[in-house]
Amino acid sequence: MKELPLLKLVSEIFTNDHNLLIGPGDDCAAIKLNPEDDSLLLLAVDQLNPGVHYIQETASPKKIAEKLLKRNLSDIAAMGGNPSYALASLSFKQDTKQEFCVNLLKALAESAKVYDICVCGGDISKSLFSDCFSLTIVGNVTEAKIATRSGARDSDALFCTGLFGKSFETEHHFTFIPRLKEGAFLAGSFTKTMIDVSDGLLLDASRIAKKSKIGLKLFCDKIPLRANASLKNALTDGEDYELLFAVPLEKAHELEKIWTFSTPLTKIGVFSSNIPAGDVINEQGDALLNSNYCIYPLAGYEHHSP
Amino acid sequence: MKELPLLKLVSEIFTNDHNLLIGPGDDCAAIKLNPEDDSLLLLAVDQLNPGVHYIQETASPKKIAEKLLKRNLSDIAAMGGNPSYALASLSFKQDTKQEFCVNLLKALAESAKVYDICVCGGDISKSLFSDCFSLTIVGNVTEAKIATRSGARDSDALFCTGLFGKSFETEHHFTFIPRLKEGAFLAGSFTKTMIDVSDGLLLDASRIAKKSKIGLKLFCDKIPLRANASLKNALTDGEDYELLFAVPLEKAHELEKIWTFSTPLTKIGVFSSNIPAGDVINEQGDALLNSNYCIYPLAGYEHHSP
Numbered sequence: 215m216k217e218l219p220l221l222k223l224v225s226e227i228f229t230n231d232h233n234l235l236i237g238p239g240d241d242c243a244a245i246k247l248n249p250e251d252d253s254l255l256l257l258a259v260d261q262l263n264p265g266v267h268y269i270q271e272t273a274s275p276k277k278i279a280e281k282l283l284k285r286n287l288s289d290i291a292a293m294g295g296n297p298s299y300a301l302a303s304l305s306f307k308q309d310t311k312q313e314f315c316v317n318l319l320k321a322l323a324e325s326a327k328v329y330d331i332c333v334c335g336g337d338i339s340k341s342l343f344s345d346c347f348s349l350t351i352v353g354n355v356t357e358a359k360i361a362t363r364s365g366a367r368d369s370d371a372l373f374c375t376g377l378f379g380k381s382f383e384t385e386h387h388f389t390f391i392p393r394l395k396e397g398a399f400l401a402g403s404f405t406k407t408m409i410d411v412s413d414g415l416l417l418d419a420s421r422i423a424k425k426s427k428i429g430l431k432l433f434c435d436k437i438p439l440r441a442n443a444s445l446k447n448a449l450t451d452g453e454d455y456e457l458l459f460a461v462p463l464e465k466a467h468e469l470e471k472i473w474t475f476s477t478p479l480t481k482i483g484v485f486s487s488n489i490p491a492g493d494v495i496n497e498q499g500d501a502l503l504n505s506n507y508c509i510y511p512l513a514g515y516e517h518h519s520p
Numbered sequence: 521m522k523e524l525p526l527l528k529l530v531s532e533i534f535t536n537d538h539n540l541l542i543g544p545g546d547d548c549a550a551i552k553l554n555p556e557d558d559s560l561l562l563l564a565v566d567q568l569n570p571g572v573h574y575i576q577e578t579a580s581p582k583k584i585a586e587k588l589l590k591r592n593l594s595d596i597a598a599m600g601g602n603p604s605y606a607l608a609s610l611s612f613k614q615d616t617k618q619e620f621c622v623n624l625l626k627a628l629a630e631s632a633k634v635y636d637i638c639v640c641g642g643d644i645s646k647s648l649f650s651d652c653f654s655l656t657i658v659g660n661v662t663e664a665k666i667a668t669r670s671g672a673r674d675s676d677a678l679f680c681t682g683l684f685g686k687s688f689e690t691e692h693h694f695t696f697i698p699r700l701k702e703g704a705f706l707a708g709s710f711t712k713t714m715i716d717v718s719d720g721l722l723l724d725a726s727r728i729a730k731k732s733k734i735g736l737k738l739f740c741d742k743i744p745l746r747a748n749a750s751l752k753n754a755l756t757d758g759e760d761y762e763l764l765f766a767v768p769l770e771k772a773h774e775l776e777k778i779w780t781f782s783t784p785l786t787k788i789g790v791f792s793s794n795i796p797a798g799d800v801i802n803e804q805g806d807a808l809l810n811s812n813y814c815i816y817p818l819a820g821y822e823h824h825s826p
Contacts, residue, residue, distance in 0.1 A: 215612040215621045220644050223622060227629040231638035234605070243640035245605065248554065257641055259607045259656060265648040299551065301565045303609065303654040306521040315521045316529060323533040332537035334549035335563055338526050342571040343650030348609040348643070350565060350656040
């Protein structure tokens, strides 16, 4: 199976509904439940599979449960929202030890408590072949505040939180803190265009460019690298769970001035209508990614364990 | 792994929230999003695993997709609710043919259209070991109408829709029609206590009895059997996706009189405070299921393929 053509298919075959303000193809779906209310319901689901999102032999149930919750929280953060409820869908391989299952459930309950999430439901099933975990997150955001992937304009600056690359090697993919506070602070006031980086900075940045129908110039030497990470690692490894967002030029300086979070904030690019829509180039004007070409194989996208 | 102790653990470790009217342990979670509004948000998630919920070698992508959606719709039906949105969480084994994945997605879109469900999001991942599918359903119901597992009272009649037993052998587990219309008709007007039978009539009936803190007498010779099904099949096979519900004595006759659905309606038991809470007995007074004892091994519960 190949993931990218399936995602493309999804965007074509599922019919929308007039209360669905944001459908498949963003970090969360956003639904207007009540026409008289500014509040939107946010919904997202993300999975964890052994050998793909963690190494079965070494990952503790605690690490798995925390990552399962946190990668979904990161999707809510990217919309500028507040998470509230979760449903866990857990398949355990039939010979998985009961202790592992119990510890995973307990760790999920603990982690949910830390983030003030109420686990309101779920499903537990046995699997003949493999563990397989999925979590649905519910949140909310106002219509005035919501950030999507499609609002970047000419001359907007591209900012990022945190560092990039070597997420697997450094265990960052387990230890990361979802950028909920930063996302809620940024959305509505400094940005209307945000994504969380799970599939690699380059691919996720291009998703903003594509959805916003604009080109992007990346300042490659400005991209903040995690310890021992190369530029290639930063652009393609994925699983960084940092925020990428577009800030109008006139607000960029103010943002840098008032940023008080300990999380690093870095300007790493600029959107431009002089660059073909959806394309990403470097400062020298060389293509990093366009519809026919990518300078790197997008390894990050496939969430390979090292 | 053993499923029942894990479900028991779930009911103990996850903390509730004051807007969560119904939490883990019912067919859906029910959340009051707006204190000024009678409407409740319903959420549920259910999985399909090869070899557990279908036979990998013979199940078409269409059958899998339809069952994945419909078994979740059955959970909404059991609350008396209307389904609206769905999120699909799909793991495909890495060597699964692209055609299978494409056909499954297309069938899900088709089936969603039939039931007027908007698939608003999801996740697609590769798995090293096995396909694994999960779907989250979103719906709504009013507080006045909602049916849960906990409202059965002394002398209430237990009714069921449809037939029971041999769901796998007859392909009923693929072809069933979720009882959405029947559930919506019954809830609020004839019942406040309903469950859908996925884990076997006996176990699911006992769940109403347990949650309602009352005993239940089953009229075993009245239980409507699917073709060639024995009483044991009917009580324990599971995957019937029929509704079981409690109706106050004074309304039972009226219900039978005005029932116009083509779906069979049968009175199969009576709740009684003379029977220990949570116990299920037959007409002769023999225990069918209590906390220490079950007349049959609950095969249905484990969702074994034949």
